[in-house]
Amino acid sequence: MLKNYLKIAFKVLLRRKFFTFVSLFGISFTLVVLMVATAMLDHLFAPLPPEVNQDRTVSITRASMFGDRSSWSASAGYRLLDQYVRNLPGAERTSFFKSPDQVYSYPNGNKVRVFLKRTDGEFWRILRFDFIEGAPYTADDLESARLVAVITRTTRERLRLGQTAMGRTIEVDGQRFRVVGVVEDVPRLRVIPFAEMWAPYTTVKSDSYKAELLGEFNAIVLARDRAAIPGMQEELKSRLARAELPDPKSYKKLVAPLESTFDAMARTDLRTEDSHSERLWLMMAGGALLFMLLPTVNLINLNVSRIMERASEIGVRKAFGASSRTLVGQFIVENLVLTMVGGVVGFAASILVLRAISASGVVPYADFRLNYRIFLYGIALAVFFGVFSGVYPAWRMSRLNPVQALKGAAR
Amino acid sequence: MIRHYLKLIWNRRRSNLLITIEIFFSFLVVFGVVAMAAYYGNNYRRPLGFTIDDVWVVNIDAKLQGLPGNQPNPQGIIETGRQLRLAVVEFPEVRALASCFTVPYGNSRWMSTSKVGGREIAYSMDGVTDGFAEVFGLTLVQGRWFNRDDDAAGWDPVVVNEHLAADVFDTVNPVGRTFPQDKPSPGEKQKEWRVVGVIREFRQDGELALPENYLMIRVRLDDVESALSLGRLPIKVRPGTTAAFEERLVKRMQEVARDWSFEVEPAIDMREQKLRDTLTPLIAAGVIAGFLMLMVALGLTGVVWQSVTQRTREIGLRRAKGATIPDIRTQVMGELAVMATIAVLLGAAIVVQFPLLKLVGNVTAGVYAASLVISSLSIYLLTLASAWYPSRMATSVPPAEALHYE
Numbered sequence: 001m002l003k004n005y006l007k008i009a010f011k012v013l014l015r016r017k018f019f020t021f022v023s024l025f026g027i028s029f030t031l032v033v034l035m036v037a038t039a040m041l042d043h044l045f046a047p048l049p050p051e052v053n054q055d056r057t058v059s060i061t062r063a064s065m066f067g068d069r070s071s072w073s074a075s076a077g078y079r080l081l082d083q084y085v086r087n088l089p090g091a092e093r094t095s096f097f098k099s100p101d102q103v104y105s106y107p108n109g110n111k112v113r114v115f116l117k118r119t120d121g122e123f124w125r126i127l128r129f130d131f132i133e134g135a136p137y138t139a140d141d142l143e144s145a146r147l148v149a150v151i152t153r154t155t156r157e158r159l160r161l162g163q164t165a166m167g168r169t170i171e172v173d174g175q176r177f178r179v180v181g182v183v184e185d186v187p188r189l190r191v192i193p194f195a196e197m198w199a200p201y202t203t204v205k206s207d208s209y210k211a212e213l214l215g216e217f218n219a220i221v222l223a224r225d226r227a228a229i230p231g232m233q234e235e236l237k238s239r240l241a242r243a244e245l246p247d248p249k250s251y252k253k254l255v256a257p258l259e260s261t262f263d264a265m266a267r268t269d270l271r272t273e274d275s276h277s278e279r280l281w282l283m284m285a286g287g288a289l290l291f292m293l294l295p296t297v298n299l300i301n302l303n304v305s306r307i308m309e310r311a312s313e314i315g316v317r318k319a320f321g322a323s324s325r326t327l328v329g330q331f332i333v334e335n336l337v338l339t340m341v342g343g344v345v346g347f348a349a350s351i352l353v354l355r356a357i358s359a360s361g362v363v364p365y366a367d368f369r370l371n372y373r374i375f376l377y378g379i380a381l382a383v384f385f386g387v388f389s390g391v392y393p394a395w396r397m398s399r400l401n402p403v404q405a406l407k408g409a410a411r
Numbered sequence: 412m413i414r415h416y417l418k419l420i421w422n423r424r425r426s427n428l429l430i431t432i433e434i435f436f437s438f439l440v441v442f443g444v445v446a447m448a449a450y451y452g453n454n455y456r457r458p459l460g461f462t463i464d465d466v467w468v469v470n471i472d473a474k475l476q477g478l479p480g481n482q483p484n485p486q487g488i489i490e491t492g493r494q495l496r497l498a499v500v501e502f503p504e505v506r507a508l509a510s511c512f513t514v515p516y517g518n519s520r521w522m523s524t525s526k527v528g529g530r531e532i533a534y535s536m537d538g539v540t541d542g543f544a545e546v547f548g549l550t551l552v553q554g555r556w557f558n559r560d561d562d563a564a565g566w567d568p569v570v571v572n573e574h575l576a577a578d579v580f581d582t583v584n585p586v587g588r589t590f591p592q593d594k595p596s597p598g599e600k601q602k603e604w605r606v607v608g609v610i611r612e613f614r615q616d617g618e619l620a621l622p623e624n625y626l627m628i629r630v631r632l633d634d635v636e637s638a639l640s641l642g643r644l645p646i647k648v649r650p651g652t653t654a655a656f657e658e659r660l661v662k663r664m665q666e667v668a669r670d671w672s673f674e675v676e677p678a679i680d681m682r683e684q685k686l687r688d689t690l691t692p693l694i695a696a697g698v699i700a701g702f703l704m705l706m707v708a709l710g711l712t713g714v715v716w717q718s719v720t721q722r723t724r725e726i727g728l729r730r731a732k733g734a735t736i737p738d739i740r741t742q743v744m745g746e747l748a749v750m751a752t753i754a755v756l757l758g759a760a761i762v763v764q765f766p767l768l769k770l771v772g773n774v775t776a777g778v779y780a781a782s783l784v785i786s787s788l789s790i791y792l793l794t795l796a797s798a799w800y801p802s803r804m805a806t807s808v809p810p811a812e813a814l815h816y817e
Contacts, residue, residue, distance in 0.1 A: 018716075022709040029702050101472075102674055106658035173672055174665040206670045294436040294703055298710040301429050305717035308426075362691065396425075 002333065009334040013341075016306070020338075023302050027342025028349055030295040030385065034288060035350040035378045036357070039368045041284070043189060045262050046373070050127040050186065050193045054261075056226050057126065058233075059192055060085065060219040063256035064270040065245065073270065075099055076256050077212030078201075081219045084239045085258075090228030091221045095122035098204070099216045100195045103173035105159060112158045114172060117195030118204060124150075126222045127193050134166045134181035137200055141180075145202035149177035152185045154365070155196045175203065188364040192220060192261065213246060213254070221258065233258050288381075296389045303335065303393035314397055315405030324398035331397055335390030336383065343382030347375065416742075416749045423718070427750060430714060434754035437707045438790050442762055444700045445789070446774065446782035447693050451619045453778050460572065460612035460625075461515055461547040463678035465506075465652070468514050469499075469644035469664070472672040491668045492632065492641070498667050499646065504656050507647040509542035510632065514643045516617050516681035523626075525579065525591045532578050534624035535615055538641070540632065546647045554586035554608030557629040566603040568629045572613045575624035576606075585609060590626070604628065617682055619689045645678070704793060711747070711797035719743060719805040726805050727813025736806045743802035744795055751794040755787045 013020045047054035063076040076085075081096045088094070097119035105112045124136035129150075137148045149170070156165045156179075165179045177199055186194050201209075201217075209215055223229050240254045255270045257263075266280035307314070314327065347370070354368040420427045473488060492510075500508055513519045524533045543549070544556045552573065561568045569590055576585040590604040613625040630641065648656070657675045664673050719726070726739055734742075766779060 019713050022706075022713045025709060026706045029706055033699060101672070103672065104661065104674060106654075106661070109655045109658060111654045111657055174661070174669075205672065294433070294440060295706065297429065297433045297436060298707055301426075301433055301714045302710055304426055304429065305714045308721060309717060 005330050005333045009337040019302060019306055023299060023338055024342045024345060026295050026298050027339050028346035030292060031343055031346030031378060031382060032349045032353055034381050035374060036353055038374050038377050039354055039370055042374055043368050050129045052128045053222055056223045058221050058229055058258045058260055060256050060258050061264055063214050065251040066253045067251040070250055072214060074214040075216050075218055077215030078209045078217045079211055080213050080256060081217055085219050088221060088232040088235055090224050090232050092224050093122050093126050093222040095126050095220050096120055096217055097123055098201050099218060105172045107159050114155055115196045117198050118201035119198055126220055130184040132182045137180055142200040142202055147175060147177045147203055148180045149197055149199040150181040150183060151179055151197045152183055154185050156182050185365045187366050299389040300392055304396060307393050307397045311405045314400055315402050318402035327398045328394040331394035332390045336386040339382045339386030343378055347378055416746050420746055420749060431750045431754045434751050434794060435758050438755055438758035440700050440703055441789050442782060442786040444696050445786045449778045449782045450774055454621055455618050457622060458612045459614055460610060461549055463682060465648050465650050466546055466678040467646050467648055468676050468678055470674040471642050471644060495664055495667050498663050504648050504652045505646050506649060507542050507545040509540045509546045509645050510641040511537050511539040511543055511643050513537050514645055515615050516685045525593055527579050527591055534575050534626050536626040538630040539627050540630060546645045549610055551608045552611050556608055561629055566605045568607040569604045570608040570610060570627045571606055572610050572625040574622055575626055576609050578624060617685050708793055708797045712800055715798050716801040716804060719801045723808055723813045727810045730810040739806050740802040743805050744798045747794045747798040751790055755790055759783055
């Protein structure tokens with residue numbers, strides 16, 4: 001039966017080439033936009049290297065102090081992390097690092113801007129960078145505030161260090177660093193690992209950061225397993241509740257949420273407990289649906305027209321006893337075949353579009369790619385789209401009056 | 412005529428309803444993109460209020476954002492700042508120099524509000540030194556700019572732009588009057604702000620931003636409170652100065668202040684970054700909308716074509732009764748035009764609600780109206796273009812054949 005449907009479907013597609021082209025154009029275009037958006041989200045949130053342990057990693061990227069009248073939001077300060085985030089129960093490793101600074105280097109009179117992230121040694125053990133040369137610096141380098149640095153492949157190129165940068169000295173932000181390692185580029189949108197150069201945080205010019213409760217530091221905590229995360233969050237919350245605040249008259253409460261990158265993005269207000277990640281999911285799904293609205297109406301219109309053209313065929317089938325349900329089923333299958341073909345075309349086009357976006361450099365170091373996850377999403381979207389746009393025309397078709405349909409005078 | 416079209420449309424109401432819905436959604440999409448573009452376009456042609464030719468901005472990171480009450484040695488910082496300025500001015504390439512909190516095209520903004528006659532007036536502000544007007548080429552329409560004599564005054568001189576002057580002082584000449592400040596928090600003393608001059612415009616976020624209320628207050632570098640937070644050092648350099656000078660400048664500043672970090676950025680680069688950040692979403696939306704409209708146009712062509720084929724006999728009959736070819740074409744296009752009108756009216760009725768419900772901020776009525784007109788015209792163009800080819804097909808079958816068409 002299904003084989004027959006498929007055969008008819010392909011025959012119909014080939015009969016009116018203009019209609020088929022227009023339908024396919026709409027379907028593929030819609031899927032391209034949705035798949036490109038999915039690929040970008042995947043690029044943001046999926047556990048790609050260097051964030052290989054992302055499923056059991058949580059981070060602190062923002063902190064706030066609240067009072068009755070005033071609030072103060074920033075990144076966490078070193079003192080907050082040092083006093084309250086170390087040794088959380090269930091934590092396997094904990095790393096502190098400064099938010100990246102834009103710093104400058106002037107090799108041979110050219111100006112090169114570099115994002116420098118100052119970290120500790122544990123940073124390299126939670127995140128797995130791909131080293132082309134050398135190795136990361138260690139806790140010992142941090143302890144002795146050695147001016148050592150890891151740079152990316154592109155930074156090596158931009159600073160004109162040739163093929164081997166190991167052991168070379170670079171002058172950045174008025175300080176001279178010795179290069180100990182070179183890693184592959186990291187996408188800009190991966191906020192936790194991203195930088196173009198890394199150095200121990202003890203090399204900052206002034207150690208005033210040590211006294212800061214709010215400041216420019218972030219933390220990542222690798223939990224032993226996923227189940228340990230809620231316990232760590234509770235413990236941190238109760239530690240912060242007992243924290244001594246520097247100015248208790250103006251500020252009464254200290255908040256520093258420990259959460260996944262997605263939850264952190266969904267959070268709009270640090271004061272509320274809930275991170276609103278469900279709301280962000282709903283908003284993304286709602287956006288996709290809203291976008292699909294116009295293409296769906298377009299496809300429904302085309303489908304209705306096509307069916308009316310086949311009125312006499314439907315009349316014959318009805319006259320010979322085909323039930324409405326059979327006809328609806330047949331039409332939905334036909335529409336699914338169409339959307340699947342559109343899906344394949346769209347998938348191929350998405351590869352080209354993503355390649356163009358990556359190459360355009362709109363997002364530095366972005367390498368948007370399609371993978372099996374996105375492919376599965378794409379298939380799901382195509383099926384959804386196919387059913388969504390096929391139901392109404394199929395219902396219209398099944399309600400045709402066989403006598404009128406046989407005469408080809410459907411309205 | 413139109414009543415006749417309406418009757419014909421009503422006869423095929425189910426298919427036509429879907430077509431109308433499609434045109435309606437297309438209208439909303441087009442309107443969204445057109446309104447966004449019109450908004451930026453309208454802003455772009457307004458005066459900016461400053462120039463950034465040969466302006467470089469030095470950002471100073473003196474690591475001062477500590478805890479309240481945890482500021483390290485303020486006098487030392489003031490002294491380092493003073494030496495830093497002297498060192499910068501010494502370069503022959505530097506023509507003028509200023510200090511300020513925020514700069515045009517920068518990412519920070521200082522907002523304030525004042526109550527005037529029960530109304531809350533919001534404005535952006537900046538604390539600047541005397542050199543600011545020269546660096547950014549400000550021209551005054553009334554009064555004067557700050558100068559050294561202001562050191563002796565017992566009040567803080569401020570310069571406002573015309574918008575703010577009109578908002579606060581209405582038609583009265585603001586020069587020499589006291590600017591109403593927000594009430595200070597208890598225990599805080601407050602100096603009088605006196606307007607000494609008026610500038611025409613100052614749009615901090617640049618060409619694509621709306622005109623805004625702006626106030627500049629003169630800051631003194633020997634004042635502890637303000638000197639600590641003056642993190643921007645805009646300089647005007649000689650035309651033709653290259654990046655090589657930048658390196659020398661940073662090296663020299665680094666010598667004076669070893670613990671601080673410096674970042675030098677030509678203002679023109681900051682401008683470009685700002686424009687790109689603002690326009691990228693618009694371009695992305697425009698490209699997607701463009702493809703959507705192409706899809707709709709092709710889709711409508713298919714639908715109208717199909718309906719014309721189905722109505723071959725009806726059209727044949729009309730022609731047999733004396734309708735000319737242009738008559739038939741007008742009919743096909745006219746029916747779609749009537750549906751487009753219904754969709755556009757519906758869309759306009761919904762879109763007009765947004766300003767009434769205050770869902771869109773800052774878009775002026777003129778821009779809104781212009782966007783409505785442009786997007787309606789685009790929709791008509793789109794639907795007529797879609798109907799054009801099918802309308803020709805409708806008349807390609809001779810009436811005699813059409814009458815017994817199956």
